[in-house]
Amino acid sequence: xxxxxxxxxxRDGELVVVSKDLKKAVRVPDIAHTLQYAVDNWHTTEAHLxxxxxxxxxxxxxxxFEFNPTQAHAPLPRAYQWADGSAYVNHVELVRKAxxxxxxxxxxxxxxMYQGGSDHFLxxxxxxxxxxxxxxxxxxxxxxxxxxxxxxxxSAHKAEQSILLLMLVNDVSLRNLIPQExxxxxxxxxxxxxxxxxxxxxxxxxxxxxxxxKKVHLPLLSTLNGKLFGSPNAGIDMTFDFPTLIAHAxxxxxxxAGSIIGSGTVSNMDRSKGSSCIAEKRMLEILESGHAQxxxxxxxxxxxxxxxxxxxxSIFGAIEQRVEKYSHNT
Amino acid sequence: xxxxxxxxxxRDGELVVVSKDLKKAVRVPDIAHTLQYAVDNWHTTEAHLxxxxxxxxxxxxxxxFEFNPTQAHAPLPRAYQWADGSAYVNHVELVRKAxxxxxxxxxxxxxxMYQGGSDHFLxxxxxxxxxxxxxxxxxxxxxxxxxxxxxxxxSAHKAEQSILLLMLVNDVSLRNLIPQExxxxxxxxxxxxxxxxxxxxxxxxxxxxxxxxKKVHLPLLSTLNGKLFGSPNAGIDMTFDFPTLIAHAxxxxxxxAGSIIGSGTVSNMDRSKGSSCIAEKRMLEILESGHAQxxxxxxxxxxxxxxxxxxxxSIFGAIEQRVEKYSHNT
Numbered sequence: 001x002x003x004x005x006x007x008x009x010x011r012d013g014e015l016v017v018v019s020k021d022l023k024k025a026v027r028v029p030d031i032a033h034t035l036q037y038a039v040d041n042w043h044t045t046e047a048h049l050x051x052x053x054x055x056x057x058x059x060x061x062x063x064x065f066e067f068n069p070t071q072a073h074a075p076l077p078r079a080y081q082w083a084d085g086s087a088y089v090n091h092v093e094l095v096r097k098a099x100x101x102x103x104x105x106x107x108x109x110x111x112x113m114y115q116g117g118s119d120h121f122l123x124x125x126x127x128x129x130x131x132x133x134x135x136x137x138x139x140x141x142x143x144x145x146x147x148x149x150x151x152x153x154x155s156a157h158k159a160e161q162s163i164l165l166l167m168l169v170n171d172v173s174l175r176n177l178i179p180q181e182x183x184x185x186x187x188x189x190x191x192x193x194x195x196x197x198x199x200x201x202x203x204x205x206x207x208x209x210x211x212x213x214k215k216v217h218l219p220l221l222s223t224l225n226g227k228l229f230g231s232p233n234a235g236i237d238m239t240f241d242f243p244t245l246i247a248h249a250x251x252x253x254x255x256x257a258g259s260i261i262g263s264g265t266v267s268n269m270d271r272s273k274g275s276s277c278i279a280e281k282r283m284l285e286i287l288e289s290g291h292a293q294x295x296x297x298x299x300x301x302x303x304x305x306x307x308x309x310x311x312x313x314s315i316f317g318a319i320e321q322r323v324e325k326y327s328h329n330t
Numbered sequence: 331x332x333x334x335x336x337x338x339x340x341r342d343g344e345l346v347v348v349s350k351d352l353k354k355a356v357r358v359p360d361i362a363h364t365l366q367y368a369v370d371n372w373h374t375t376e377a378h379l380x381x382x383x384x385x386x387x388x389x390x391x392x393x394x395f396e397f398n399p400t401q402a403h404a405p406l407p408r409a410y411q412w413a414d415g416s417a418y419v420n421h422v423e424l425v426r427k428a429x430x431x432x433x434x435x436x437x438x439x440x441x442x443m444y445q446g447g448s449d450h451f452l453x454x455x456x457x458x459x460x461x462x463x464x465x466x467x468x469x470x471x472x473x474x475x476x477x478x479x480x481x482x483x484x485s486a487h488k489a490e491q492s493i494l495l496l497m498l499v500n501d502v503s504l505r506n507l508i509p510q511e512x513x514x515x516x517x518x519x520x521x522x523x524x525x526x527x528x529x530x531x532x533x534x535x536x537x538x539x540x541x542x543x544k545k546v547h548l549p550l551l552s553t554l555n556g557k558l559f560g561s562p563n564a565g566i567d568m569t570f571d572f573p574t575l576i577a578h579a580x581x582x583x584x585x586x587a588g589s590i591i592g593s594g595t596v597s598n599m600d601r602s603k604g605s606s607c608i609a610e611k612r613m614l615e616i617l618e619s620g621h622a623q624x625x626x627x628x629x630x631x632x633x634x635x636x637x638x639x640x641x642x643x644s645i646f647g648a649i650e651q652r653v654e655k656y657s658h659n660t
Binding site for chain 2: 011040078079080081083086107110112113114115116117118119120129130131135151152153154174177182184185186187188189190191192193194249251252253254255256258259326328
């Protein structure tokens with residue numbers, strides 16, 4: 001099943017069921033007005049939404065209309081939790097290596113995760129507005145899951161049952177603000193502006209054999225200014241799978257329905273697959289030639305993030321954003 | 331005006347207006363079912379809620395009933411953002427001094443702030459359930475504000491207008507998990523389990539002269555196992571006031587209505603005022619005698635956090651919690 005949220009001048013938008021081919025949508029006010037409501041009541045809403053989805057795919061719904069991803073909001077325009085892992089440890093190791101630092105051994109066994117801001121997400125086609133180009137604007141292409149209620153102390157084994165939906169993420173990062181922010185010791189804040197999510201969230205069964213209950217075994221495509229930048233496979237070199245990330249997030253507190261847990265930048269050891277962020281490419285350049293050649297994003301640059309199934313059809317729709325200068329009269 | 335949320339077996343509880351003396355409450359379903367809804371629509375709800383509040387204080391409402399703080403949830407049982415500052419830099423300096431580390435000079439000019447989990451808050455009388463006493467269970471008594479929508483890049487001057495409501499917080503911390511977590515570089519996660527908020531949130535005018543638009547000039551009382559532990563004045567030694575903390579939080583992204591911004595542990599240079607967390611007391615003991623004498627909280631220990639006005643009446647009601655062992659069959 002595929003679900004999206006259309007912009008309708010409310011804070012949470014309007015839930016729609018989207019057809020498998022992403023061409024048609026239908027409103028479902030009798031089942032749920034918003035995705036948060038659907039997730040809050042998943043035990044009663046899921047079956048009804050699935051029925052609508054099947055009928056929509058068979059072209060049986062007279063009230064269906066054309067799905068326009070430029071009118072889509074993030075599936076959850078605001079959420080109660082956005083916790084982002086860094087599950088591709090190869091990526092973390094690279095970043096460290098480029099600055100001459102060893103990766104602590106426990107990074108291979110103990111997941112890295114940060115608490116992100118979740119009150120304000122960007123729509124998949126919304127410009128990324130940043131006040132200063134010098135902050136080092138970067139994209140980060142990731143996969144994320146939306147969870148159901150999950151008890152504190154859940155095991156990774158049981159956490160698999162918490163996964164309701166999957167999405168793609170652009171975890172926009174301001175690279176040049178990160179060093180001094182992390183040096184302060186309290187994690188990211190200014191260096192992580194609003195994140196962006198794919199037009200559509202899908203139930204795991206939509207991925208077919210590409211979903212093994214733990215990882216998504218498909219390439220994640222990042223296209224910078226119209227040129228393919230990376231296509232690493234999200235199922236390869238993922239040191240910590242989604243159930244492990246959920247169990248990590250829930251170690252000392254429960255997670256409520258609608259919590260979003262991210263994979264971190266998707267990255268493969270096979271360098272021919274490219275990268276899912278500019279920072280990684282710069283690290284590889286530094287390791288190879290001593291200095292970075294690729295610039296961070298400039299105003300006007302565009303990024304497209306997408307995932308195709310084995311028939312080359314888009315699963316989640318595309319994140320397509322341009323970077324713009326933000327100005328605000330303070 | 332005083333507002334609270336009663337538990338009613340829904341995720342967001344039911345909004346009630348509470349009388350100034352905290353004795354009576356009244357439901358307001360015609361204005362707003364939940365506090366998040368009231369805050370989302372503050373420009374239309376505020377005046378109506380104020381009218382009810384005035385009538386309630388004059389005993390003019392037939393549908394008023396006794397306010398029972400043990401049935402109160404957190405004013406926002408789940409929120410879209412909980413960002414906690416560390417505005418009493420004296421406290422941060424102490425913690426550093428006790429481990430022999432210098433406080434970087436910029437800590438006096440650049441606020442420390444971390445992104446907290448906001449999907450699951452504890453009710454003011456709910457037990458603090460922790461799986462392991464060895465994690466170093468501590469309370470942190472703080473003041474927090476709930477903001478309105480706030481644009482990215484807002485100035486501290488304009489941020490003052492964003493403050494809708496104030497609350498007290500127990501920012502429960504697991505001290506022995508903090509060192510290795512911060513060493514990983516991504517900030518707090520496991521070391522910050524669910525936070526607790528006071529039974530009542532109040533509009534700034536409720537504080538009278540104790541509110542200057544920026545700080546709360548009253549002592550914050552923490553009572554551990556029935557003994558007064560600290561009563562530092564929240565208006566003294568607050569290096570970064572609330573508008574400054576809000577502007578800091580909004581530097582690279584907007585804040586949506588219902589965002590909670592915390593002060594961090596309230597702490598005065600005047601040591602006779604005691605402390606708002608056990609960690610600070612332990613640091614003072616280490617500096618004085620070379621080792622800490624006060625233990626972190628054990629299962630069965632209780633903490634009460636409250637603030638009284640100049641007539642010694644409770645403003646927010648009291649946070650009153652006991653620490654319990656959490657056990658979950660994984």
